[in-house]
Amino acid sequence: MRVPILGTAAGIERYLLELGTITEFPDRAGVTRRLYTEAWQKAQIMIYELMCAAGLEAWMDEVGNVHGRLQGSSDQTILTGSHFDTVVDGGAYDGAYGIIAGIVALSELKARQVPLHRSLEVVAFSEEEGSRFPLTCWGSRALVGKIDTEAMLLCDSQGISLNDAMRSVGLNPSRAHPRRSYDYQGFVELHVEQGSQLEERRKPIGIVGTIFGQERWIVRVRGESAHAGTTRMARRHDALVAASEMVMAVYRLSQNNEAHAIATVGLLQVHHGTANCVPGHVTFTVDLRSAHDEIRRNLALQLRQDFKESGIRHGVEVVAEKHTDTAAVSMSSHLQHLTRDVAENLELDTLFLDSRAGHDAQILGREMPAGMIFVPSHQGISHHAREFTSARDLANGERVLRNVLERAANNRYSEDGGG
Numbered sequence: 001m002r003v004p005i006l007g008t009a010a011g012i013e014r015y016l017l018e019l020g021t022i023t024e025f026p027d028r029a030g031v032t033r034r035l036y037t038e039a040w041q042k043a044q045i046m047i048y049e050l051m052c053a054a055g056l057e058a059w060m061d062e063v064g065n066v067h068g069r070l071q072g073s074s075d076q077t078i079l080t081g082s083h084f085d086t087v088v089d090g091g092a093y094d095g096a097y098g099i100i101a102g103i104v105a106l107s108e109l110k111a112r113q114v115p116l117h118r119s120l121e122v123v124a125f126s127e128e129e130g131s132r133f134p135l136t137c138w139g140s141r142a143l144v145g146k147i148d149t150e151a152m153l154l155c156d157s158q159g160i161s162l163n164d165a166m167r168s169v170g171l172n173p174s175r176a177h178p179r180r181s182y183d184y185q186g187f188v189e190l191h192v193e194q195g196s197q198l199e200e201r202r203k204p205i206g207i208v209g210t211i212f213g214q215e216r217w218i219v220r221v222r223g224e225s226a227h228a229g230t231t232r233m234a235r236r237h238d239a240l241v242a243a244s245e246m247v248m249a250v251y252r253l254s255q256n257n258e259a260h261a262i263a264t265v266g267l268l269q270v271h272h273g274t275a276n277c278v279p280g281h282v283t284f285t286v287d288l289r290s291a292h293d294e295i296r297r298n299l300a301l302q303l304r305q306d307f308k309e310s311g312i313r314h315g316v317e318v319v320a321e322k323h324t325d326t327a328a329v330s331m332s333s334h335l336q337h338l339t340r341d342v343a344e345n346l347e348l349d350t351l352f353l354d355s356r357a358g359h360d361a362q363i364l365g366r367e368m369p370a371g372m373i374f375v376p377s378h379q380g381i382s383h384h385a386r387e388f389t390s391a392r393d394l395a396n397g398e399r400v401l402r403n404v405l406e407r408a409a410n411n412r413y414s415e416d417g418g419g
């Protein structure tokens with residue numbers, strides 16, 4: 001069965017916005033769908049049903065990824081897709097677009113009875129953002145067998161373990177290593193740019209060269225809680241003042257290196273904080289990115305030194321624990337050129353650019369040739385309720401994706417990006 005109107009520009013937007021109504025906080029602007037929450041599960045079911053309605057062979061795997069397959073004459077398979085979790089109060093396009101457009105593309109190829117040598121599969125990854133547990137790209141790492149069982153013990157901010165969260169949505173944590181059922185030979189991810197380069201240069205299609213590497217830390221600062229009125233300055237071990245210096249060190253490092261690296265403190269908590277106490281315990285996060293892993297490592301060392309010095313100055317203990325380290329990855333040059341050829345044939349201008357945002361293609365790109373196609377994000381806004389891409393740009397991206405997939409499924413396929 002063909003999904004009615006799904007293949008039109010309005011259809012992509014309609015399903016995307018419908019998926020965007022599934023959120024943990026319906027009263028707030030934006031979309032929040034953290035891993036293994038009720039909203040996450042509702043979205044998972046909607047995606048599964050959409051794949052079935054599109055006539056794809058659909059299933060959910062052991063970590064909750066949803067797959068929709070269009071069988072070709074061979075089991076060799078080209079993958080497409082993206083993630084359906086979101087950041088807190090995020091937008092409706094980040095991740096979801098690559099899934100909906102992937103379903104539309106496969107549905108169109110099926111409806112037009114396009115002969116396929118290799119098979120095509122759209123995968124909706126269960127998690128990419130790292131918004132609930134201290135891990136990222138859980139779905140794509142699982143697909144390529146790159147998760148370790150220790151992750152099951154990780155807890156969210158409410159103290160709920162990944163293990164228990166999986167059980168709450170009917171998954172069995174002891175089976176969290178999906179088998180690779182098919183011979184996956186390549187991955188093409190379609191995504192909104194999340195920056196403003198395409199819009200500024202009026203280019204409808206972006207082709208990604210390198211995805212920045214990134215690491216994330218949780219930093220715990222322990223000082224001594226004390227009376228806000230009676231504790232003299234010289235006797236204070238103020239965890240928040242020390243942490244504030246560290247936040248500024250992160251900010252300065254970003255300012256001084258913006259051409260090739262960027263760092264952010266996105267979350268800071270003062271534990272048991274009250275107005276009339278000197279703060280004794282603070283935790284905060286660090287997100288550090290660069291296209292060059294060596295530069296990133298050097299900046300991380302510099303940051304650790306800055307943190308240590310702040311700790312000494314304020315007499316507080318500082319423990320910076322890294323929980324994610326994802327290397328920078330170059331996209332397959334074959335898929336980049338293929339995408340440019342396809343876009344040129346469709347008379348769509350292209351721009352080659354790097355991605356400062358992290359993506360599932362970063363994980364799969366180490367295992368197989370991977371490519372990324374971007375469409376414009378209005379004003380570059382992302383990870384925000386006002387994230388927006390026009391229906392026309394959404395449709396352009398799907399057309400490019402569909403043609404790239406068709407050619408990757410049928411052409412001689414040069415292996416230059418994997419390994």
Ligand code: HGY
Nearest residue numbers: 128129356357358359
């Ligand atoms: O954080 C990132 O870059 C991605 O959006 N998850």
Ligand code: MN
Nearest residue numbers: 087094129383
């Ligand atoms: Mn994101």
Ligand code: MN
Nearest residue numbers: 094095128359
């Ligand atoms: Mn994303």
